[in-house]
Amino acid sequence: MRAVTVTPDSDDPLEVRELPEPDPGPGEMLVRGLALGVCGTDREVVSGGHGALPEGREWLVAGHESLGRVSRAPEGSGFVGGDLVVGVVRRPDPVPCGACARGEFDMCRNGRFTERGIKGADGYGAQAWVIEPEYAVKLDAGLKRVGVLMEPTSVVAKAWEQIERVGGRSWFDPQRVLVTGAGPIGLLAALLGKQRGLDVHVLDRHAEGPKPAMVRDLGAEYHTEDIERVMSDLAPDVVVEATGAARPVFEAMAGTSPYGIVCLTGVSPSGRRITVDAGSLNRDIVLENDAVVGSVNANLRHYRQAAEALAAADEQWLERIITRRVPLDRAVEAFDRQSGDIKPVIALDPSAE
Structure with a gap:
């Protein structure tokens, strides 16, 4: 072979x-x-x-x-x-x-x-x-x-499970989610958000190519503006961060609605430095009961959740x-x-x- x-x-x-x-x-x-x-x-x-x-x-x-x-x-x-x-x-x-x-x-x-x-x-x-x-x-x-999309979908299924478990620490009724990044993880995160009945928004830097149409065809909204402006306009209840880029990571932490949850799924490269107002960021997270959680990999439960999500999705959309x-x-x-x-x-x- x-x-x-x-x-x-x-x-x-x-x-x-x-x-x-x-x-x-x-x-x-x-x-x-x-x-x-x-x-x-x-x-x-x-x-x-x-x-x-x-x-x-x-x-x-x-x-x-x-x-x-x-x-x-x-x-x-x-x-x-x-x-x-x-x-x-x-x-x-x-x-x-x-x-x-x-x-x-x-x-x-x-x-x-x-x-x-x-x-x-x-x-x-x-x-x-x-x-x-x-x-x-x-x-x-x-x-x-x-079906080859199963493994990345399992990663996203785990991320959503983590979001819901963290949210379950108190009353939790999210309405709006922002996904940063429209690669496979971001698109699949948006898919699972729509399957949960949420108002889904996707932020990516590419205004051309297949991504904008894919997001719209999913019933979500596509954004290419600066992340600070998008966070200010949307004040999302949940952010699924799928870029690993330093600025989106920190802007997401600072811009959610009160009791917001940021789930980090992108791995950041080391050695890149940005200036962050750490005091202000800490103040926002504490005073608004925000949560930031990292999520990677998946266990058998998440693979089975992913299989169900793929079976329920539009196959032609997945193939794109x-x-x-x-x-x-x-x-x-x-x-x-x-x-x-x-x-x-x-x-x-x-x-x-």
């Missing part, structure tokens, strides 16, 4: 190479890879800025945004041949910490978890992969074109998030940012297209 592999921080870090067909161990199932999504985390792994290799190896199979079809499943696993599935990214640490022991491995406290395609374990960027049934999630059969489908033999191209990109996807099985 062929697989996309990464040798981080080398002269030619990406390679499509021939590897032996995987042999499922006891209790594992064999899955035929259909598609692999590529995101900023994957690019960080390629550059050596994030993640870790499997022990004793100088490379790993790339990718954590999976989609596959079950080829062979153990009896009694709940899966049968032909099922459309996605693999969960993270595995709990072997110790385990309290969170991992309770199935909340997305909140691991000692950092000894592994992540397929990212930290210490091969990813899903192969024409075949094996997985434990308890870490696979079944998708509606009609999602074969867009996937702006490029790259054949496996040109997989390296999917890791290069291109103008107009939202989500590039590698087609692991051309016959499935």
Whole structure:
């Protein structure tokens, strides 16, 4: 079989190479890879800025945004041949910490978890992969074109769960949400906001391209003005911050309605400095009972929530998030940012297209 592999921080870090067909161990199932999504985390792994290799190896199979079809499943696993599935990214640490022991491995406290395609374990960027049934999630059969969006949707599902849990500390009846950033996470956050019946607004810097129409077709409002003005005009009850850019992060914290919640989902690069009136920001957060929460990764519960959200969404709208489908033999191209990109996807099985 062929697989996309990464040798981080080398002269030619990406390679499509021939590897032996995987042999499922006891209790594992064999899955035929259909598609692999590529995101900023994957690019960080390629550059050596994030993640870790499997022990004793100088490379790993790339990718954590999976989609596959079950080829062979153990009896009694709940899966049968032909099922459309996605693999969960993270595995709990072997110790385990309290969170991992309770199935909340997305909140691991000692950092000894592994992540397929990212930290210490091969990813899903192969024409075949094996997985434990308890870490696979079944998708509606009609999602074969867009099911590769499951992993980023799980991240967003967790973010919304976190928002609702924090809001539940008291009476909570949000009406208006601002999503900053219209990449895959931002668009999917807007989708789940609309599914909750909220007045959704999306702020992005791109006035051209597919994003404005996608947001409008979702029934949300698209903004390109300065964030300070947008926050002042909207005073949103909830902000889902999906850019990781320093200024939107701090403007969001300072501009919500009283008892507002800011959920940070974008990872900021280090080394960039801005001037912030920390005293004023602290005063606003305290006096208005505001909350700021970071959210990353997902556990099985969030994957199942994501599967439900995708099944309830307009499939044609979801497919517009996937702006490029790259054949496996040109997989390296999917890791290069291109103008107009939202989500590039590698087609692991051309016959499935």
